Amino acid sequence: MLFQNYGSRELTIVRGQGVWLYDEQGRDYLDMTAGIAVTSLGHAHPRLVEAISHQAATLLHCSNLYQIPQQEEVAKKLIEFSGLDAAFFCNSGAEANEAALKLARRYASTQHAEKTILLSLPGAFHGRTYGALSVTPKPAYQEGFGPLLPDCHTPTSFEEVLSSVNSDTAACIVEVIQGEGGVQPVPHEFLQELQKRLKAVHALLIVDEVQTGIGRTGDWFAFRSAGLDPDIVTLAKGLGGGVPVGAVLAKQEVAKTFTAGSHGTTFGGNPLAMSAAKTVLEEIEKGNLLEQVRRVGDKVRQFLEEHFTQVSGQGLMWGFTISEDARNFVKNAQEVAGVLMTAVGENRIRVVPPLILEEEDVDEFAKRIYTIL
Numbered sequence: 001m002l003f004q005n006y007g008s009r010e011l012t013i014v015r016g017q018g019v020w021l022y023d024e025q026g027r028d029y030l031d032m033t034a035g036i037a038v039t040s041l042g043h044a045h046p047r048l049v050e051a052i053s054h055q056a057a058t059l060l061h062c063s064n065l066y067q068i069p070q071q072e073e074v075a076k077k078l079i080e081f082s083g084l085d086a087a088f089f090c091n092s093g094a095e096a097n098e099a100a101l102k103l104a105r106r107y108a109s110t111q112h113a114e115k116t117i118l119l120s121l122p123g124a125f126h127g128r129t130y131g132a133l134s135v136t137p138k139p140a141y142q143e144g145f146g147p148l149l150p151d152c153h154t155p156t157s158f159e160e161v162l163s164s165v166n167s168d169t170a171a172c173i174v175e176v177i178q179g180e181g182g183v184q185p186v187p188h189e190f191l192q193e194l195q196k197r198l199k200a201v202h203a204l205l206i207v208d209e210v211q212t213g214i215g216r217t218g219d220w221f222a223f224r225s226a227g228l229d230p231d232i233v234t235l236a237k238g239l240g241g242g243v244p245v246g247a248v249l250a251k252q253e254v255a256k257t258f259t260a261g262s263h264g265t266t267f268g269g270n271p272l273a274m275s276a277a278k279t280v281l282e283e284i285e286k287g288n289l290l291e292q293v294r295r296v297g298d299k300v301r302q303f304l305e306e307h308f309t310q311v312s313g314q315g316l317m318w319g320f321t322i323s324e325d326a327r328n329f330v331k332n333a334q335e336v337a338g339v340l341m342t343a344v345g346e347n348r349i350r351v352v353p354p355l356i357l358e359e360e361d362v363d364e365f366a367k368r369i370y371t372i373l
């Protein structure tokens with residue numbers, strides 16, 4: 001048997017093509033979830049299939065004992081798009097955040113001793129490993145796992161976050177749009193003020209772009225439209241298009257504090273994962289997908305605003321509020337309308353479709369959703 005940590009899962013998906021998924025009976029589902037904001041190029045994308053098949057037949061894995069030239073190629077692109085200076089590759093979002101928190105503490109210890117406090121925002125989600133969990137202030141996720149990592153503080157309001165920044169602060173980790181928190185955009189003015197206060201005490205700003213990064217919001221990174229200049233950025237989800245890969249980007253001054261042997265991973269950045277990430281980045285660029293995400297995302301927003309309340313998000317990342325139980329709505333959408341969405345709160349629904357979604361898919365989405373309204 002399996003651990004029961006995912007509760008009951010009724011649907012078995014056996015195949016995918018583009019923005020469509022199919023179950024064992026061959027029934028189709030419009031995928032407005034993308035494996036929780038992961039399959040950025042949709043399913044069975046021919047170039048992604050070709051790239052990873054070719055890489056699998058050439059070299060799957062060799063470990064970071066050896067040079068992996070594909071890491072340099074992916075890093076070069078991520079550096080170009082982000083303006084940061086260096087990249088480290090790992091396997092998931094939690095692992096990227098774990099590395100970011102370690103990097104921030106390490107930087108603080110070498111630059112400004114005794115600065116150990118890691119701040120996070122109310123409503124945040126950063127993952128399930130101990131460090132990431134310690135900056136994820138959700139009682140249901142933390143319950144029974146204590147003691148958590150020391151010196152992790154999550155004030156109860158954004159104002160209190162600002163007033164908590166002091167000379168003991170090593171870093172603050174933020175999402176520009178809180179995805180698991182209900183697709184709630186964090187006000188840009190607050191983030192900019194936070195950045196100012198962190199800079200003043202030589203503390204780092206870590207932007208968790210695990211969900212928002214790599215085109216999801218219609219830009220390579222959400223921090224750019226928020227006018228931020230982060231010291232560390234974390235990535236995962238959409239970067240590999242479905243192949244597990246995470247990344248940490250950092251400014252040179254910060255990155256260099258991870259000296260040889262201070263951090264590492266067996267699988268991180270292996271040739272298979274890098275071939276996927278490289279293809280995803282190339283396809284987003286070549287297909288002008290950032291523009292498409294903004295255009296098609298606007299159509300999704302318009303439809304949602306006509307039928308639901310508190311619609312918020314950006315690009316192809318939207319949340320909305322309904323009057324009924326969110327889990328029932330999701331079940332109904334799946335079983336009756338053949339649309340896959342997720343609940344992110346008792347009355348809150350999230351749509352994060354593949355970035356290749358087109359206008360006609362939004363028409364189909366609308367047609368199917370009408371059947372359950």
Ligand SMILES: Cc1ncc(COP(=O)(O)O)c(C=O)c1O
Binds near residue numbers: 097125127211237
């Ligand atoms: C903003 C954010 N950070 C971190 C994570 C954790 O990523 P993973 O599940 O790959 O560990 C998630 C996952 O939903 C996320 O949305």
